[in-house]
Amino acid sequence: MTKLLLIGFKDLKLMFRDRAALILILLAPFLLTLGMGLVTGRFSGNSGSGISDIPIVIVNLDKASLGDALVEVFNSDDLAELVEPTLSDDPEAARRLVDEDEVTAAIIIPAGFTQSVIPQNGNNAANEEVKIEFYSNPSRPTSAGIIKAILDGFMSRLDEMRLSGMTSISQLIISGRISPQDANRAGEEMGARLQQAGDLSEATAIKLNASTSEGEAVEFDLLSYFAPSMALMFLMYTVSYGGRSILAEKAEGTLPRLLISPTNSLQVLGGKVFGIFLTGAAQMLILIGASTLFFQLRWGDPLSVLLLVLAAVFGATGWGMLITALARTPAQIGSVGSAVMLIFAMLGGSFVSLDNLPALVQTVGKITPNAWAMDGFTTLALGGPLSTLSTPLLALLTMGILLFLVSALLFGKKNLAQK
Amino acid sequence: MSNILESKNLAKSYGDFTAVKGITFDIKEGEIFSLLGPNGAGKTTTISMLSTLYAPTSGDATIGGHSVTKDPMAVKRVIGVVPQDLALYEDLTAKENLVFWGQMYGLGGKSLNSRVDEVLEQIGLTDKAKNRVKTYSGGMKRRVNIGVGLLHKPRLLFMDEPTVGIDPQSRRAILDTVKDLNKQGMTVLYTTHYMEEAAELSNRVGIIDHGELIALGTQDELTKQVGETETLTLHIGENEDPDALAKALNGVEGVQKADVTDHEVSVITADAKDILAAVVSKANERGIKIRSIDIREPNLEAVFLHLTGRALRD
Numbered sequence: 127m128t129k130l131l132l133i134g135f136k137d138l139k140l141m142f143r144d145r146a147a148l149i150l151i152l153l154a155p156f157l158l159t160l161g162m163g164l165v166t167g168r169f170s171g172n173s174g175s176g177i178s179d180i181p182i183v184i185v186n187l188d189k190a191s192l193g194d195a196l197v198e199v200f201n202s203d204d205l206a207e208l209v210e211p212t213l214s215d216d217p218e219a220a221r222r223l224v225d226e227d228e229v230t231a232a233i234i235i236p237a238g239f240t241q242s243v244i245p246q247n248g249n250n251a252a253n254e255e256v257k258i259e260f261y262s263n264p265s266r267p268t269s270a271g272i273i274k275a276i277l278d279g280f281m282s283r284l285d286e287m288r289l290s291g292m293t294s295i296s297q298l299i300i301s302g303r304i305s306p307q308d309a310n311r312a313g314e315e316m317g318a319r320l321q322q323a324g325d326l327s328e329a330t331a332i333k334l335n336a337s338t339s340e341g342e343a344v345e346f347d348l349l350s351y352f353a354p355s356m357a358l359m360f361l362m363y364t365v366s367y368g369g370r371s372i373l374a375e376k377a378e379g380t381l382p383r384l385l386i387s388p389t390n391s392l393q394v395l396g397g398k399v400f401g402i403f404l405t406g407a408a409q410m411l412i413l414i415g416a417s418t419l420f421f422q423l424r425w426g427d428p429l430s431v432l433l434l435v436l437a438a439v440f441g442a443t444g445w446g447m448l449i450t451a452l453a454r455t456p457a458q459i460g461s462v463g464s465a466v467m468l469i470f471a472m473l474g475g476s477f478v479s480l481d482n483l484p485a486l487v488q489t490v491g492k493i494t495p496n497a498w499a500m501d502g503f504t505t506l507a508l509g510g511p512l513s514t515l516s517t518p519l520l521a522l523l524t525m526g527i528l529l530f531l532v533s534a535l536l537f538g539k540k541n542l543a544q545k
Numbered sequence: 546m547s548n549i550l551e552s553k554n555l556a557k558s559y560g561d562f563t564a565v566k567g568i569t570f571d572i573k574e575g576e577i578f579s580l581l582g583p584n585g586a587g588k589t590t591t592i593s594m595l596s597t598l599y600a601p602t603s604g605d606a607t608i609g610g611h612s613v614t615k616d617p618m619a620v621k622r623v624i625g626v627v628p629q630d631l632a633l634y635e636d637l638t639a640k641e642n643l644v645f646w647g648q649m650y651g652l653g654g655k656s657l658n659s660r661v662d663e664v665l666e667q668i669g670l671t672d673k674a675k676n677r678v679k680t681y682s683g684g685m686k687r688r689v690n691i692g693v694g695l696l697h698k699p700r701l702l703f704m705d706e707p708t709v710g711i712d713p714q715s716r717r718a719i720l721d722t723v724k725d726l727n728k729q730g731m732t733v734l735y736t737t738h739y740m741e742e743a744a745e746l747s748n749r750v751g752i753i754d755h756g757e758l759i760a761l762g763t764q765d766e767l768t769k770q771v772g773e774t775e776t777l778t779l780h781i782g783e784n785e786d787p788d789a790l791a792k793a794l795n796g797v798e799g800v801q802k803a804d805v806t807d808h809e810v811s812v813i814t815a816d817a818k819d820i821l822a823a824v825v826s827k828a829n830e831r832g833i834k835i836r837s838i839d840i841r842e843p844n845l846e847a848v849f850l851h852l853t854g855r856a857l858r859d
């Protein structure tokens with residue numbers, strides 16, 4: 127086990143001594159991100175926004191204080207640029223709009239929603255939970271994620287209030303100390319408070335670039351898109367570079383030398399894979415650190431970002447291993463690796479947001495670690511909590527495991543000893 | 546003396562081609578054993594099987610009592626290997642290389658550091674230990690390559706043509722190192738295609754050609770096989786035809802065998818002085834100009850020539 131780690135760290139060291147590799151792994155994605163930022167006016171404070179006017183439909187069947195408050199949130203000035211809400215009375219029609227790809231998501235506030243939160247008329251007994259339905263278009267993960275994040279923000283704010291204040295209100299009603307009418311007023315007050323922009327932005331953490339764009343405009347920072355895109359694109363380079371080093375070490379004789387030392391081949395191969403993983407993780411974390419430092423970019427909750435990085439690197443390493451297992455020469459890995467890097471970047475939405483690509487591309491894109499990781503990074507940048515990451519994390523881990531199994535089978539047939 | 550290595554019918558095929566055709570020999574604890582053979586003879590393939598890198602197609606060998614096929618891990622702990630081609634990380638320094646490889650041999654902590662310093666001293670690179678290997682000369686790289694094989698003080702050291710392609714000075718240093726190591730008790734299996742190296746270093750020599758061990762024994766035993774003979778080597782002008790000369794000489798009295806090697810004609814004879822005049826006049830007769838003549842006592846080169854009809858070096 128120690129030997130496995132030692133081999134991995136040796137590879138990390140070697141990578142940092144390879145100037146050409148460093149340029150591609152770190153400098154290129156950083157400069158590209160910078161370039162994207164300049165082109166899109168990210169640094170001039172303009173709110174040139176790649177994602178804007180996300181069409182959604184809201185069906186408010188609640189027609190009471192909290193439902194109205196949510197509608198207000200989506201119609202607020204803060205979100206005017208980002209969201210384009212329409213109202214409807216028909217849940218079925220709203221869902222159809224989503225299915226037909228007319229809108230990104232439908233938010234259906236069921237009747238009795240307010241009442242379920244704030245018992246009225248003394249009638250609080252057995253109020254089952256009445257849930258807001260979020261019906262989204264799976265083919266637009268990024269913009270749906272944004273809407274979901276806003277909704278989640280509203281809900282968690284609501285939960286907070288309910289826990290802190292409203293339970294006591296309902297207790298007051300039960301104990302008969304205040305009248306149901308008063309409770310109703312309390313509910314309205316709560317709704318009003320929920321609408322307040324300050325609370326909202328705090329709750330959703332949507333204002334990512336408040337520090338650069340002057341106003342208080344809520345906007346999805348474009349760099350939150352480009353920085354991970356570029357990092358992920360060059361992550362694919364890193365994993366194929368790492369895979370290439372396996373075949374290069376074979377050709378240069380250091381791999382056979384490892385195999386005749388008292389180290390078993392699993393440790394040797396495991397060490398090489400660990401080296402790729404380490405290099406990829408180091409690359410991602412350095413790029414994330416640099417963009418945080420130089421662009422004041424907010425990536426979101428650090429622990430969640432770290433988990434997502436590790437999962438993404440794991441999935442990508444799986445691809446690196448597959449390419450390595452299929453290739454015969456280091457040069458082959460080089461060319462196949464570059465091709466895969468570009469194709470995955472395209473399929474994974476690194477250049478054009480997946481939301482704007484045909485459904486087929488979006489489906490095929492799911493084989494790339496880029497697409498899943500982009501999903502996760504976007505959600506996190508919008509303030510999404512760790513729990514929203516479960517799908518991308520699971521997908522990336524599954525991807526990695528499957529690819530490792532396939533590569534292991536292929537590697538079994540490969541003679542690593544022979545030069 | 547006990548045998549540290551015993552090889553029995555060790556064979557290796559690459560597809561249809563049999564590179565090593567079942568070789569049997571043993572190495573005694575404490576000796577330097579040379580495998581002498583021309584390019585492509587199967588030396589590296591043999592070393593690769595003995596060092597557990599390649600599985601033999603058939604046959605087996607034991608090293609320190611452990612079978613290379615059944616207990617490779619135990620074998621690996623007994624042996625050190627200096628591969629024919631450099632196997633180092635060029636972007637690491639000599640010291641970093643030695644530390645890394647030491648760790649792969651299970652060394653660590655203080656003992657690793659002191660051992661690395663010792664080896665650096667031994668290969669004469671203490672001063673340059675902190676330079677990256679890629680900045681080294683060929684000879685220096687070879688020395689690091691050897692150093693890696695010595696780190697864990699193996700009982701048996703395999704050295705596969707460690708002097709190929711380096712300057713005479715470095716070569717001298719390497720040969721002296723081998724002798725030193727052997728004096729300190731290390732058993733060495735040394736492969737080469739230079740008969741002088743085999744002659745200088747080894748207690749016993751195995752001559753390998755086309756994957757077969759064609760002779761085995763001490764130098765004296767081997768040269769006796771050729772009989773009480775001497776070798777005359779005739780260096781002729783560039784435009785002369787060596788084949789014609791060899792053919793003509795084969796008819797001369799006292800000549801046991803005349804062969805062409807490179808652009809030289811080698812003549813095996815019982816007494817070189819006796820036939821010298823006849824050889825020269827035969828050449829004159831044919832109008833072939835001889836530039837110089839060497840007379841050699843029987844040596845390993847002659848043994849090889851005698852056994853195969855070819856020269857060791859091509």
Ligand SMILES: Nc1ncnc2c1ncn2[C@@H]1O[C@H](COP(=O)(O)OP(=O)(O)OP(=O)(O)O)[C@@H](O)[C@H]1O
Binds near residue numbers: 582629706
């Ligand atoms: N991987 C391989 N596949 C096919 N043939 C091989 C392979 N490795 C070696 N050979 C062949 O096996 C024969 C023996 O090769 P080997 O490398 O053992 O010779 P050697 O004695 O070490 O030669 P040299 O002095 O050139 O190093 C050669 O004819 C070589 O071409």
Ligand SMILES: [Mg+2]
Binds near residue numbers: 588589590629705706
């Ligand atoms: Mg060889």
